[in-house]
Amino acid sequence: MLRQIEGSLGVAQAVALCRPGVVCAYPISPQTHIVENVGKFVKTGALKDCDFLNVESEFSAISVAIGSAAGGCRTYTATASQGLLYMAEGIYSASGLGLPIVMTVASRAIGGPINIWNDHSDSLSQRDSGWLQLFCESNQDAVDTHIMAFKIAEKVGLPVMVCMDGFVLTHAFERLDIPSQEQIDEFLPPYEPREYLTTKEPVSIGAMVGPEAFTEVRFLQQRKMAKALKVIEEVTAEYRKLTGSKSGGLLECYNCENADLKLIIMGSTVGTAKDEIDRLKKEGINVGIISLKSFRPFPYEAMRQAIGDTKQVICLERAFSFGGRGIICPEVKRAMEGTNCDIKTAVCGLGGRAIYGTTINAMVKHALAGKFTEEFTWFDVDSNVLNSYTKNAEGVTFPEGPLGASQLEASVKHA
Amino acid sequence: MLDKINFYQTGSNTVGNRLLNPAMRSIQASVDRPNSLISGHRACQGCGEALGARYAIDAAMRATNGQIMVVNATGCLEVFSTPYPESAWRLPWVHSLFGNTAAVGSGLAAAAKIRAMKNGDTNVPRIIAQGGDGGTTDIGFGPLSGMFERNDDVLYICYDNEAYMNTGVQRSSATPPAARTATTQLVGEHPGADWGRGKSVPLIAMAHGIPYVATATVADLRDLEAKVTRAMSFHGARYIQVLVPCPLGWGLKSNSTVTVARAAMESGFFPVFEAEYGKITSVRKIRQKQPVLNFLKMQRRYAHLTGKKADPNVVARLQALCDTNIKNFGLLGDDEPNGVPTAIQAYERSNRV
Amino acid sequence: MLQIRLHGRGGQGVVTAAEMLSLAAFLEGHFAQAFPSFGSERTGAPVVAYARIGEGEIRTHEPIQNPDVVIVQDKTLLGSVDVFGGLNPQGYAIINSKDPAEKVVPELVKMLPEGHVFTVPATDFAMQKIGKPLPGAPMLASLAAATDILKLESVQKSFQSRYPGKIGDANAETAALAYNYIKDSKKGGSNA
Numbered sequence: 001m002l003r004q005i006e007g008s009l010g011v012a013q014a015v016a017l018c019r020p021g022v023v024c025a026y027p028i029s030p031q032t033h034i035v036e037n038v039g040k041f042v043k044t045g046a047l048k049d050c051d052f053l054n055v056e057s058e059f060s061a062i063s064v065a066i067g068s069a070a071g072g073c074r075t076y077t078a079t080a081s082q083g084l085l086y087m088a089e090g091i092y093s094a095s096g097l098g099l100p101i102v103m104t105v106a107s108r109a110i111g112g113p114i115n116i117w118n119d120h121s122d123s124l125s126q127r128d129s130g131w132l133q134l135f136c137e138s139n140q141d142a143v144d145t146h147i148m149a150f151k152i153a154e155k156v157g158l159p160v161m162v163c164m165d166g167f168v169l170t171h172a173f174e175r176l177d178i179p180s181q182e183q184i185d186e187f188l189p190p191y192e193p194r195e196y197l198t199t200k201e202p203v204s205i206g207a208m209v210g211p212e213a214f215t216e217v218r219f220l221q222q223r224k225m226a227k228a229l230k231v232i233e234e235v236t237a238e239y240r241k242l243t244g245s246k247s248g249g250l251l252e253c254y255n256c257e258n259a260d261l262k263l264i265i266m267g268s269t270v271g272t273a274k275d276e277i278d279r280l281k282k283e284g285i286n287v288g289i290i291s292l293k294s295f296r297p298f299p300y301e302a303m304r305q306a307i308g309d310t311k312q313v314i315c316l317e318r319a320f321s322f323g324g325r326g327i328i329c330p331e332v333k334r335a336m337e338g339t340n341c342d343i344k345t346a347v348c349g350l351g352g353r354a355i356y357g358t359t360i361n362a363m364v365k366h367a368l369a370g371k372f373t374e375e376f377t378w379f380d381v382d383s384n385v386l387n388s389y390t391k392n393a394e395g396v397t398f399p400e401g402p403l404g405a406s407q408l409e410a411s412v413k414h415a
Numbered sequence: 416m417l418d419k420i421n422f423y424q425t426g427s428n429t430v431g432n433r434l435l436n437p438a439m440r441s442i443q444a445s446v447d448r449p450n451s452l453i454s455g456h457r458a459c460q461g462c463g464e465a466l467g468a469r470y471a472i473d474a475a476m477r478a479t480n481g482q483i484m485v486v487n488a489t490g491c492l493e494v495f496s497t498p499y500p501e502s503a504w505r506l507p508w509v510h511s512l513f514g515n516t517a518a519v520g521s522g523l524a525a526a527a528k529i530r531a532m533k534n535g536d537t538n539v540p541r542i543i544a545q546g547g548d549g550g551t552t553d554i555g556f557g558p559l560s561g562m563f564e565r566n567d568d569v570l571y572i573c574y575d576n577e578a579y580m581n582t583g584v585q586r587s588s589a590t591p592p593a594a595r596t597a598t599t600q601l602v603g604e605h606p607g608a609d610w611g612r613g614k615s616v617p618l619i620a621m622a623h624g625i626p627y628v629a630t631a632t633v634a635d636l637r638d639l640e641a642k643v644t645r646a647m648s649f650h651g652a653r654y655i656q657v658l659v660p661c662p663l664g665w666g667l668k669s670n671s672t673v674t675v676a677r678a679a680m681e682s683g684f685f686p687v688f689e690a691e692y693g694k695i696t697s698v699r700k701i702r703q704k705q706p707v708l709n710f711l712k713m714q715r716r717y718a719h720l721t722g723k724k725a726d727p728n729v730v731a732r733l734q735a736l737c738d739t740n741i742k743n744f745g746l747l748g749d750d751e752p753n754g755v756p757t758a759i760q761a762y763e764r765s766n767r768v
Numbered sequence: 769m770l771q772i773r774l775h776g777r778g779g780q781g782v783v784t785a786a787e788m789l790s791l792a793a794f795l796e797g798h799f800a801q802a803f804p805s806f807g808s809e810r811t812g813a814p815v816v817a818y819a820r821i822g823e824g825e826i827r828t829h830e831p832i833q834n835p836d837v838v839i840v841q842d843k844t845l846l847g848s849v850d851v852f853g854g855l856n857p858q859g860y861a862i863i864n865s866k867d868p869a870e871k872v873v874p875e876l877v878k879m880l881p882e883g884h885v886f887t888v889p890a891t892d893f894a895m896q897k898i899g900k901p902l903p904g905a906p907m908l909a910s911l912a913a914a915t916d917i918l919k920l921e922s923v924q925k926s927f928q929s930r931y932p933g934k935i936g937d938a939n940a941e942t943a944a945l946a947y948n949y950i951k952d953s954k955k956g957g958s959n960a
Binding site: 055 | 482487494499500501504505507510511512515518520521523524525527528530533557558561564
């Protein structure tokens with residue numbers, strides 16, 4: 001059914017359609033509206049046979065989810081930013097125990113300094129946690145991906161983070177096509193765990209594993225990730241067929257035929273970039289967008305195919321690794337190993353700095369002019385703000401415009 | 416008829432109860448005992464925690480007709496009972512982390528309820544969450560308080576051996592004053608753990624107004640069994656803290672675990688009581704009052720208090736601590752507890768002990 | 769695609785107004801999008817919200833830098849916030865004020881085409897019918913009257929579906945007052 005609603009409400013409705021047995025909630029912006037709405041559905045009886053727990057911290061939220069999933073219930077929770085970090089220990093426990101929890105991460109910067117706005121530093125900080133990480137480019141994508149996430153999680157036997165940009169998507173009112181309960185009941189049958197805690201067949205879950213078997217446990221966990229690539233594609237195909245949606249998948253290409261340059265983007269910036277790419281096309285500039293949906297597992301093979309013989313790729317990254325460089329770019333380089341494809345990072349949109357169509361336009365022109373000479377460029381950095389500190393403190397000034405990593409490094413050598 | 420016979424063991428200090436009326440016998444004396452934690456696990460000789468856990472869980476199994484699922488915190492109990500690929504647990508058992516046991520218990524209780532509801536099953540398994548004092552009074556304290564305030568249907572059992580034994584005997588907030596641990600060593604002007612630190616989680620649990628709170632020791636296993644059984648008659652959040660001496664951490668002979676637990680109880684060092692809905696309902700009276708020195712002298716963690724160089728003032732302070740507990744909880748004779756007792760740490764901090 | 773930027777203060781229902789604008793457009797079969805300027809603004813602080821109305825899927829999620837319409841729910845913002853920044857030279861502006869546009873924003877009146885700047889005593893209307901200074905519905909109704917991009921009924925219906933019962937109805941009545949006020953002033957009536 002078509003509705004004009006907030007993204008968070010759409011996701012709450014999607015979650016309710018999946019009939020979870022346990023939902024736990026701890027408030028942190030910008031995910032709060034989602035669990036508030038799910039809590040309301042439970043209280044009104046719209047979502048039946050579901051226990052909604054208001055817990056005292058994110059650490060307990062993930063822990064309640066672990067207990068519930070180990071007890072054989074379909075389980076959902078949501079978090080963001082500091083909350084995700086506060087969960088971190090439980091995040092690894094959930095994936096190590098193979099519990100198919102679905103959790104929204106309403107992506108938001110990590111402090112300090114505290115910042116409540118959107119970037120991808122929270123979700124990407126849990127890159128190696130053993131969770132699937134699926135990114136959404138629109139609220140429709142978020143609605144559909146949440147529903148698919150339950151099926152993917154339960155088929156693979158691993159937890160799934162559905163990452164949707166905080167505020168930009170969670171708080172946006174948009175037209176959403178919400179599937180019917182009948183459709184979702186057909187798509188997602190009641191959860192039948194393969195193994196769970198029951199007095200009928202007692203099992204011990206979470207035993208201590210020593211050096212004699214730990215490597216093998218990890219190997220098998222990685223094997224599930226490999227399986228997940230296929231499952232994501234299968235579940236997406238099934239869901240699209242059922243609902244006519246265009247959501248999900250490992251990655252999606254836009255205007256990629258014969259593109260001179262391809263941008264790899266995750267999240268809501270994809271939509272903004274699509275509009276700009278259409279405008280650029282009218283100028284005769286042919287740029288493709290690869291919307292990266294599944295960051296974990298990373299679709300190396302699909303990425304290699306999507307890039308094809310394009311010689312220049314820019315990864316628009318909304319987080320980076322301190323003391324290192326980009327986070328997406330090295331993955332793409334691995335996918336393109338042995339080719340002469342030029343792959344660079346443009347970091348931008350940190351802590352809620354808006355990415356406009358004009359940002360994309362400038363990035364494309366910068367790239368096509370051959371100005372991305374370094375692997376890592378601070379694309380939307382404001383040198384006035386930098387200089388207001390470094391000029392007085394260290395006598396260092398930065399020029400206007402994008403700054404390459406070498407400019408940062410040189411400024412330290414000369415200071 | 417058996418009831419009327421006053422066997423010599425009744426009311427004595429021994430654990431054995433084979434000559435008791437069957438109804439009064441410990442569950443462990445029964446041939447069809449549940450044996451949820453079976454032999455072959457890797458606990459140290461004389462492990463108080465293994466003893467306490469076996470009696471507590473079996474009592475709960477019997478009280479619920481075998482409908483128990485257990486969540487275990489990281490710690491000795493978890494490590495010695497489940498070395499992969501083996502498990503000493505003959506009931507559904509899960510371990511997740513050190514500090515999240517109460518919350519995992521909440522989630523499991525919710526799942527058990529919902530699964531039963533969805534399947535039209537009237538039989539809802541009950542949940543026990545368990546951990547050591549470090550996992551309970553320190554790192555798991557937030558989730559524990561959350562579980563209490565939500566009144567989730569979980570019995571939390573804390574096996575209190577007064578330090579972090581699994582990591583090598585470090586001080587926890589349940590470590591008593593003057594005790595040696597790896598982080599409160601017997602050096603300097605004030606050897607051992609500081610005075611005026613720590614907290615009473617049983618009293619904190621009572622302040623949540625939860626249905627049932629109790630303390631127990633492995634020196635009175637039938638009391639422990641009775642308390643677990645009583646706890647299982649309630650729904651909602653429940654808490655039992657069991658004193659389980661640790662031969663390794665306390666520096667005991669492995670055959671003196673029960674003896675030293677009894678000395679803790681009989682000296683007033685560890686008050687044993689139960690409370691319902693925030694009010695104390697019974698106190699386990701001291702049968703043969705012992706001086707605290709009897710408790711201290713069996714333990715190398717207090718070696719500095721019994722040798723030639725011992726500071727008599729510290730022993731006197733520990734005795735005052737015990738005497739205050741006795742008065743506060745009404746542990747002697749026909750004394751009544753003095754309202755809701757004040758945490759002993761308050762007396763330490765105000766230098767009243 | 770029509771881009772609308774709404775300015776007001778925390779507590780005046782600016783974000784809700786943007787949402788209701790998108791809902792009204794949706795009810796008429798358009799694609800629409802609304803979102804707040806995200807922040808932790810408290811009651812009384814300047815707040816911005818955005819809305820887009822189009823005939824196809826709205827993919828962009830950038831904040832609106834060049835609005836076609838600016839709605840100012842609180843005229844005390846005029847001196848402190850650049851509310852008309854980036855406004856399309858052919859665009860519209862609607863300001864919550866009792867005073868005529870020529871008096872409130874004389875320069876803007878000169879800048880934009882004739883009949884593109886309106887004032888409406890939205891707070892007064894809201895106080896009459898809702899009893900609270902919530903000018904959202906009358907401001908949206910004024911937009912509808914000024915530009916004809918929406919029907920009054922759609923604005924009314926959006927508030928009534930969000931707030932079923934008395935509050936929704938009071939908003940609808942307030943909307944009607946403002947709608948008629950602007951229509952009257954467009955015809956050169958007593959409000960002109």
